[in-house]
Amino acid sequence: MNEISAKQEKVLAAMAAHVLEHGLTTASLRPLAKAAGTSDRMLIYHFGDKDGVIGALLEYLAAGFVSGLDMAIPEERFATKGALLAAVVTVMRSPIAAGYARVWLDIVAASARGEIAYAQTGGAIIDGFVAWVAARLPEGEQNPDRAARALLTVLEGTMVMDAVGHGDAADAAIAWFSGDGSQ
Amino acid sequence: MNEISAKQEKVLAAMAAHVLEHGLTTASLRPLAKAAGTSDRMLIYHFGDKDGVIGALLEYLAAGFVSGLDMAIPEERFATKGALLAAVVTVMRSPIAAGYARVWLDIVAASARGEIAYAQTGGAIIDGFVAWVAARLPEGEQNPDRAARALLTVLEGTMVMDAVGHGDAADAAIAWFSGDGSQ
DNA sequence: TTCTTCTTGTAGCGAGTGCTACATTTCCGA
DNA sequence: TCGGAAATGTAGCACTCGCTACAAGAAGAA
Numbered sequence: 001m002n003e004i005s006a007k008q009e010k011v012l013a014a015m016a017a018h019v020l021e022h023g024l025t026t027a028s029l030r031p032l033a034k035a036a037g038t039s040d041r042m043l044i045y046h047f048g049d050k051d052g053v054i055g056a057l058l059e060y061l062a063a064g065f066v067s068g069l070d071m072a073i074p075e076e077r078f079a080t081k082g083a084l085l086a087a088v089v090t091v092m093r094s095p096i097a098a099g100y101a102r103v104w105l106d107i108v109a110a111s112a113r114g115e116i117a118y119a120q121t122g123g124a125i126i127d128g129f130v131a132w133v134a135a136r137l138p139e140g141e142q143n144p145d146r147a148a149r150a151l152l153t154v155l156e157g158t159m160v161m162d163a164v165g166h167g168d169a170a171d172a173a174i175a176w177f178s179g180d181g182s183q
Numbered sequence: 184m185n186e187i188s189a190k191q192e193k194v195l196a197a198m199a200a201h202v203l204e205h206g207l208t209t210a211s212l213r214p215l216a217k218a219a220g221t222s223d224r225m226l227i228y229h230f231g232d233k234d235g236v237i238g239a240l241l242e243y244l245a246a247g248f249v250s251g252l253d254m255a256i257p258e259e260r261f262a263t264k265g266a267l268l269a270a271v272v273t274v275m276r277s278p279i280a281a282g283y284a285r286v287w288l289d290i291v292a293a294s295a296r297g298e299i300a301y302a303q304t305g306g307a308i309i310d311g312f313v314a315w316v317a318a319r320l321p322e323g324e325q326n327p328d329r330a331a332r333a334l335l336t337v338l339e340g341t342m343v344m345d346a347v348g349h350g351d352a353a354d355a356a357i358a359w360f361s362g363d364g365s366q
Numbered sequence: 367t368t369c370t371t372c373t374t375g376t377a378g379c380g381a382g383t384g385c386t387a388c389a390t391t392t393c394c395g396a
Numbered sequence: 397t398c399g400g401a402a403a404t405g406t407a408g409c410a411c412t413c414g415c416t417a418c419a420a421g422a423a424g425a426a
Contacts (some may be wrong), residue, residue, distance in 0.1 A: 022296075040383095041405075044384080108288055119348055126352065146358075153353055154340050157339040163291050169309065169335055224375075224415090
């Protein structure tokens with residue numbers, strides 16, 4: 001359905017790099033076009049309007065994120081839920097993931113503001129992420145879906161805490177999640 | 184230090200109401216002024232520049248939030264950490280708190296984007312919140328500060344999940360936090 | 367009253383926003 | 397080689413943004 005030429009792909013890649021550095025919701029057409037070596041005129045021509053540009057960008061970024069995540073953490077079952085969470089948090093804290101974290105929090109804030117396009121994309125990303133986590137949970141988990149969602153919720157919390165400079169709190173949550181909370 | 188007249192207070196209250204409905208980072212001077220029955224010219228006059236307006240607004244909103252939270256959940260020790268988390272989540276999901284959740288996620292996203300003023304305010308809010316939670320933790324908690332930070336991290340995760348329409352995942356995390364994760 | 371200081375309205379500047387009208391070039395099939 | 401379609405450049409429109417210059421009223425002190 002979405003036939004994109006090699007040229008389009010290059011444009012998207014360049015814009016994605018710009019967005020990963022500067023944020024998504026603050027991006028405007030002219031800077032985006034400049035980063036991609038084209039003009040706002042051309043972006044509108046190819047994507048219809050700004051929403052089209054943002055939508056394509058979101059799709060591109062989401063795909064890049066999951067492939068990067070798969071690269072960093074191949075599909076294999078972890079010994080404990082805590083180890084899996086710690087591994088994902090480590091990846092999310094790496095410099096190359098920082099841009100994705102920024103964009104993700106932009107999506108979340110826009111969703112909370114009621115922008116349904118963002119909320120839908122955000123929900124879809126979470127759905128994919130739940131499956132991704134469930135496939136890496138220790139074997140014998142009674143309710144993998146439920147466990148994956150709980151783990152993801154804690155992960156989201158750590159991203160928020162990291163964003164406001166409270167990685168210490170995030171660490172406390174990870175440690176607590178890894179133990180049973182009693183220590 | 185911050186002497187604010189009754190008139191200023193009214194202006195701030197009106198602007199806060201506007202921000203709670205429409206978001207913080209998307210707010211601009213003219214709509215803000217209109218909501219407060221004044222002019223952009225006057226906002227600059229009283230607060231210096233837009234950063235001054237936003238700063239005063241953040242201060243006002245933070246104060247309103249903690250007083251509302253104290254009202255909803257007075258200072259008393261809960262029987263379990265899970266019960267405390269569930270109580271806070273219930274409050275945060277109430278319609279009157281929705282605006283604060285929106286604003287909070289705006290602050291988080293701006294912090295991630297590197298806007299230090301927001302990051303500092305966000306960090307301070309978390310600090311206050313940690314103390315607030317610690318004071319309500321069950322007695323006999325070995326490390327209240329650590330437990331409070333872990334609880335808060337999970338709470339932040341639930342807010343993110345709620346924002347993107349995955350309250351179900353948040354519920355899973357709450358249930359898991361309340362038990363020991365084995366059920 | 368007169369003078370000074372505080373407060374407010376009017377108007378506008380320069381920059382940026384998404385988007386469009388119009389003309390031109392480029393390219394590919396007939 | 398020609399003709400139509402796709403692609404691109406130039407210029408600009410109507411709007412919003414944060415902020416400011418200037419002047420006029422309001423209020424209080426002398």
